[in-house]
Amino acid sequence: MNELKWHNNYALGIEHIDYEHRQLFLTMNKLLKIISDEEKKEWGCQEGAKYLKNHTIEHFEHEEKYMLSINYKDYELHKRLHDDFRYITLPALEMELERTNYSTDSVRHFLGVCIGWVVAHTQTEDLAIAGKITSKWSGISHKEDVGALEQAIIQLTYDMFQLSAQKISEQYAGEDFGKIICNRLVYRSQNNEKKEIILVFEENFLLRIIGRILNTDFLKIDDMVINITRYITRQLLEKLREHIPSLDLYEIEKESLLTHEQLVNSFKRAHPSYSLLFGTKDGYFAFCMADSVSVRKKDMTSFVHSNAMETIHKYIHKNKTVKYTKNNGTATDTGNTNKKHKILIVDDSCFMRSRMVNMLASNYEVSEADSGVSAIKKLTLDKPDLILLDYEMPICDGKQTLEMIRSEKDIADIPVIFLTSRRDKKTVQAVMELKPERYLIKTLPDEKIKENIDIFFRNKI
Numbered sequence: 001m002n003e004l005k006w007h008n009n010y011a012l013g014i015e016h017i018d019y020e021h022r023q024l025f026l027t028m029n030k031l032l033k034i035i036s037d038e039e040k041k042e043w044g045c046q047e048g049a050k051y052l053k054n055h056t057i058e059h060f061e062h063e064e065k066y067m068l069s070i071n072y073k074d075y076e077l078h079k080r081l082h083d084d085f086r087y088i089t090l091p092a093l094e095m096e097l098e099r100t101n102y103s104t105d106s107v108r109h110f111l112g113v114c115i116g117w118v119v120a121h122t123q124t125e126d127l128a129i130a131g132k133i134t135s136k137w138s139g140i141s142h143k144e145d146v147g148a149l150e151q152a153i154i155q156l157t158y159d160m161f162q163l164s165a166q167k168i169s170e171q172y173a174g175e176d177f178g179k180i181i182c183n184r185l186v187y188r189s190q191n192n193e194k195k196e197i198i199l200v201f202e203e204n205f206l207l208r209i210i211g212r213i214l215n216t217d218f219l220k221i222d223d224m225v226i227n228i229t230r231y232i233t234r235q236l237l238e239k240l241r242e243h244i245p246s247l248d249l250y251e252i253e254k255e256s257l258l259t260h261e262q263l264v265n266s267f268k269r270a271h272p273s274y275s276l277l278f279g280t281k282d283g284y285f286a287f288c289m290a291d292s293v294s295v296r297k298k299d300m301t302s303f304v305h306s307n308a309m310e311t312i313h314k315y316i317h318k319n320k321t322v323k324y325t326k327n328n329g330t331a332t333d334t335g336n337t338n339k340k341h342k343i344l345i346v347d348d349s350c351f352m353r354s355r356m357v358n359m360l361a362s363n364y365e366v367s368e369a370d371s372g373v374s375a376i377k378k379l380t381l382d383k384p385d386l387i388l389l390d391y392e393m394p395i396c397d398g399k400q401t402l403e404m405i406r407s408e409k410d411i412a413d414i415p416v417i418f419l420t421s422r423r424d425k426k427t428v429q430a431v432m433e434l435k436p437e438r439y440l441i442k443t444l445p446d447e448k449i450k451e452n453i454d455i456f457f458r459n460k461i
Contacts, residue, residue: 005025006021006022006025009123010119010122010123012122012126012127012129012130012132013130014066014129014130016062016066017062017063017066017126017129020055020059020062020063021059021118021122021126023055023059024052024055024056024059024118025118027048027051027052027055028052028111028114028115028118030048031048031049031052031107031111032111034048046097046102049094049097049102049107049110052114053090053094056085056086056090056114056118057086060082060085060086063078063082063126063129064078064079064082066129067079067129072129074128078125078128078129081121081125081171084169084170084171085117085121085169088167088168088169088170089113089117089168089169092166092168092279093110093113093114094110096110096351097110100349103349103392103421104421104442104443106349106351108351145274146170146274146276148243149240149243149274149276149287150167150170150276152240152243153165153240153276153278153287154166154167154278156236156239156240157278157280160232160235160236161209161212161280163209163280163281163282164280164281165278165279165280166278166279166280167276167277167278168277168278168279168284169276169277170275170276170277171275172200172275172276172277172286172288173267173275174260174263174264174266174267179202179203179204179357179358179361180200180201180202180203180260180263181200181201181203181206181221181225181226181229181257182198182199182200182201182257182258182259182260182262182263183198183199183201183229183230183233183255183257183258184196184197184198184199184255184256184257184258185197185198185233185234185237185252185254185255186252186253186254186255187250187251187252187253188250188251188253189250189251193250193291194253194291195250195289195290195291196266196272196289196290197237197287197288197289198258198263198266198272198286198287198288198289199233199236199237199285199286199287199288200263200285200286200287200288201229201283201285202283202284202285202354203221203357204282204283204350204353204354204357204368205280205282205283205284205285206221206225206229207219207220207221207225208282208283209282210225210228210229213228217378219365219367219382220365220366220367221316222316223312223313223316226257226312226315226316227312230255234252256311257311257312257315259315272288272289272290273289273290273291274287274288274289275287275288275289276288281350283350283354340363340364340365341364341365341385341386341457342364342365342366342367342382342383342384342385342386343360343364343365343366343367343384343385343386343387343388343453344366344367344368344369344375344378344379344384344386344387344388345357345360345366345367345368345369345388346368346369346370346371346372346374346375346387346388346389346390346393346398346401347368347370347388347390347393347419348370348371348390348392348393348394349390350370352390352442353368353370355446356388356419356449359446359449359450360450360453363454364453367382367384371393371394371395371396372393372395372396372397372398372400372401372404373395373396375387375389375401376401376404376405376408379405379411379414383410383411383414384414385414385415385457386414386415386416386417386437386453386456386457387405387414387415387416387417388417388419388453389401389402389416389417389418389419389420389436390418390419390420391418391420391421391422391427391431392420392421392422398418398420398431399427399430399431399434402416402431402434402436403434406434406435415437415456416434416436416437417436417437417438417439417440417452417453417456418431418436418438418439418440419440419441419442419449420439420440420441420442421441421442421443423441437456438452438456440452
């Protein structure tokens with residue numbers, strides 16, 4: 001994304017609110033431009049992010065004052081959405097900015113979340129102020145109930161996985177936070193009433209926690225990981241029953257796996273009364289519960305004992321990628337059993353690794369390492385066809401990592417592409433002596449990075 005454009009369909013017809021919305025779009029556009037300006041990036045992103053945050057908070061105050069002045073009936077609900085973004089989402093993003101010293105990746109993450117939230121909020125809740133639509137969040141649970149459930153999930157995450165979780169949002173609406181596994185359970189009461197609970201896990205989160213449980217490295221989602229996830233989900237929900245008293249009257253009726261598209265469609269049909277997004281050092285997960293069934297029967301296959309493995313394999317295949325072949329630069333299903341090329345992503349930024357996984361997982365078998373030392377360990381166990389290597393990493397930077405790779409006979413010939421925000425001449429010259437295949441800048445559009453990688457493999461065929 002290089003530019004965020006204001007469209008007339010964003011306008012509410014309330015002059016001072018429309019003006020402030022346009023100012024928010026203008027500020028986000030300035031930040032998008034600053035990211036690509038090497039000279040202004042460091043100080044510009046710090047000041048721009050702070051200004052955007054302060055302007056957003058000021059806008060919320062003005063909007064809330066207007067709602068009170070017209071006696072807007074959903075004022076409390078609208079303010080609650082503001083508070084979630086103001087006091088939970090923004091501080092979590094700020095912590096990431098400060099922890100990474102306002103790196104390009106963290107600023108892009110900050111901007112992506114802000115843009116997504118502002119555009120979605122403008123098109124839904126703000127239009128409701130003007131009477132053009134009905135609030136889509138009218139059915140969410142009371143703040144106290146959400147708070148109790150949040151604390152229960154955070155405690156269970158620590159008890160089960162020894163992970164500290166932080167709530168990122170209490171209005172998760174299916175936003176994409178990485179490649180996901182989505183487990184859905186339908187509960188039915190004796191009175192024939194239904195509840196639907198959906199647990200959404202980032203794939204990397206599952207691979208890490210299950211890897212620790214079994215003391216092994218899982219590099220991709222397979223039937224073992226899916227089955228462990230299913231029963232982790234059941235255990236988690238059984239423990240949550242004491243925090244959701246009404247659920248004691250229900251029994252599990254159906255279980256199924258959803259794609260991201262099915263998840264998003266489910267939110268369009270019946271928005272959950274609880275919808276919480278959490279972050280941990282190992283990745284993200286979400287908990288959603290609705291008082292009605294949102295996924296149409298024809299859209300998915302439910303598990304029964306006899307078809308469980310078949311259903312899992314179909315689900316994995318649906319989310320898997322077709323093999324890349326030399327066919328005018330496009331991805332095609334060859335219909336054979338050839339393995340996909342393996343790529344190891346080495347970057348200390350979780351956000352950057354997720355970005356690369358999302359971009360490449362459809363055509364390649366992708367694994368990750370969060371440091372140079374971790375990368376060397378992985379290389380000795382599973383040799384990839386290509387390494388995407390960051391330069392700026394703590395303890396052992398990209399140049400030192402590549403020097404270690406080149407010094408080991410068994411792995412010295414692995415091709416390496418640098419993918420970094422460093423573009424100064426001295427750094428580039430220093431690593432070029434180690435013969436990387438390419439030197440790419442992280443601020444390139446995703447399609448350009450993907451194109452370079454595709455061309456590299458196409459030339460190898």
